[in-house]
Amino acid sequence: MEELDLNEQQRVRRQKLGELQATSRDPYVRRLPWPRTHTAADAIAAHLDGRLVAEEEVGLVGRLMTVRIMGKASFAHIEDGSGRIQIHIRRDRIGEEVYDNFFKKMIDLGDFLAVRGVMFTTRTGEPTCEVRELALIGKTLNPLPDKWHGLRDVETRYRQRYVDLLANPEVREIFVTRARIVKAIRRYLDDNGFLEVETPVLQPIYGGAAARPFITHHNQLDQDLFLRISFELYLKRLLVGGYERVYEIGRDFRNEGISFKHNPEFTQLEWYEAYTDYHGVMRRVEELLVAIARELGRGMTITYNGHTIDLTPPWRRITMREAILQATGIDYQRYPDAASLAAAMAAARLHPEQTASRGKLIDQLFGDHVEPTLIQPTFILDYPVEISPLAKKKADDPTTVERFEYFIGGLELGNAFTELNDPIDQRARFVELREAVAGADENSHPLDEDFLNALCYGMPPTGGFGTGIDRLTMLFADKQSIREVILFPHLRTT
C-alpha cells in the first residue's frame, strides 16, 4: 500500500528502523534512559555562568538537526523547545561499536536523541556537550527539509504546518508572538475589571455582523444552527443582566471570500463596557495596543510592511466625512441620496458603482481613497447609519452614528460603537436593514426577538468594541497574509 510510494530516503530510514527493532533497540522509547537535567538553553547558560561543577553531567534531549562527521569524532546540533545546542561525539568516548554501527549507521537528521555528557567550550567558542552516552528515543521516517533554506513552498507550509514549524524557527516565533498578544489582552482587561465570558458558538439566529454564516444541524432537536459570525448580541444580553464589563476571545465563522486578510474562521476579541461611549473605547484601545507592545518588548515603534509606525497615544482621530473630504474633495453630507452622491463622484472622475446605495458609495470612497493611506494609528469616526445598525445615532445628525474603526499599517483592525440601547430604534433599524437587502427571504434571517426583548429590560449606556486577533498578530509579527498567523489556515482539500 503506502510502501509503494516511498522514496529512496524513506525506504532507507524504514530499513534502519527494522534493523534497530531486530537488535531489540526500541526506536520509540517509553521513558528517557536517563533524566533530562537541562534544556538546551539552560545547559548553555549554566555552562557560561560557571554553575556546573567539574565533570558534572548534563542530560539533554532533542531533535538532531545538523551533523558533521569527521572520522572518529563528530559535531552535531540537537534542538529542543528552548533552542539548539551543539554536541560532540567521540568514538573513544562512546565506544567503537556504538559510534560506528549505531551513531553513524542508524541515526538520521530529524531523529530524537537523548545524550548525557559534560559541557565544554570549543576552539571557536561554542558551548558544547561532550557526549558520554547517546540514545535514540524517537525515530523519524521522513527526511527533513533543506537544513539551510528550510521549507519554502507556501502550499506545503500551510498544508503540513508541522513541517513548516520544525524546519523554520521564525515560524514558531510567530505563534509565540500571537500567544503573548492574547496574554497581554487578557491581562489588560482582567486588570481593568472586565469579566471573561463564553457565549454560544452554535446559534439559532445569527447576527451582529453582515456576513453570511455557516449552517449546521442538531440531529436530536432536528434544528438548523448557525456558527456565530459575531458575539455582539449575546454579550449585550450580559450587560442587561448586570455585568458592567465583559469580554470574550473566541472564534467567529464567516462564509465569505478568502483573502490575505480573511480566513473563514478567525479569532475575535469583543468587549462591552457600561457607562462609557466610543470616546472611552478609543482611550482603551490605545492603552491596549500599548500594553501589547510592552508585553512584546517592542517599545512604541513597530515596523509593518516597510512602514515605521508609532503607537504612542493619542492617535489621530478624524471623522469619515472629513477624511473623505480631504482625500477626494467630496463632502458626502452635501449629497443626501445615492443618486446625487454618485453624480458628484462621477463629476470628480471617481467611478461610482452604478447600483450602489449611498452607504456603499461612501464605503467605496473611503476604501479606495482613504483606507490605504492610514498607516499611522488612526480612528475613523462617525459612520453612515445605513451600514451601522447596532450603533447609536449622533445627537445632531440622524444619518450618522457614533462608531469608529481603527487602522494601523493600512489594516482595518477593529470596530466600535456607542451601543444602541433604545429597543424601539433597534427594532426599526433591523427592519430597515432587512428591507434594504433586496430579495431577502425573511424567514432565512428572522429578527432576534429575544435580543430585542433583552433591550426592553434595559441595557445601560455602553461602549463596545471588536478587533481581530489574527490581524493584530499580522501587525505585530509584520506578516502580510493572515495565513501566516493562523496555524492551520483553510485550504481546499486535495
Add this chain to the structure above:
RNA sequence: GGGCGCGUAGCUCAAUAGGCAGAGCAGCGGCCUUUUAAGCCGCGGGUUUAGGGUUCGAUUCCCUACGCGCUCACCA
C-alpha cells in the same frame, strides 16, 4: 466566482528558439578527532501536478482538470 501567474529529485532551485533533465543540500559507499551551510573522492535518486492534443521528438507550445499565489468581486 472573474483575471493574471506558478507547479521540475525528499528540500532549495536551475534548464531547453521544441532536441539525452542538472546543481547544492539531504541519501548511500569511502577518507577524515574542534566542526558549524565542515571538507575531499565516488554512487544512486525524476510519471517535470494529472489527463489529452500538436510534433519525428514536449518539462518547454495548445486544451482540460487539480492545487497554490497575487488580484478583483463578495465581506452593516
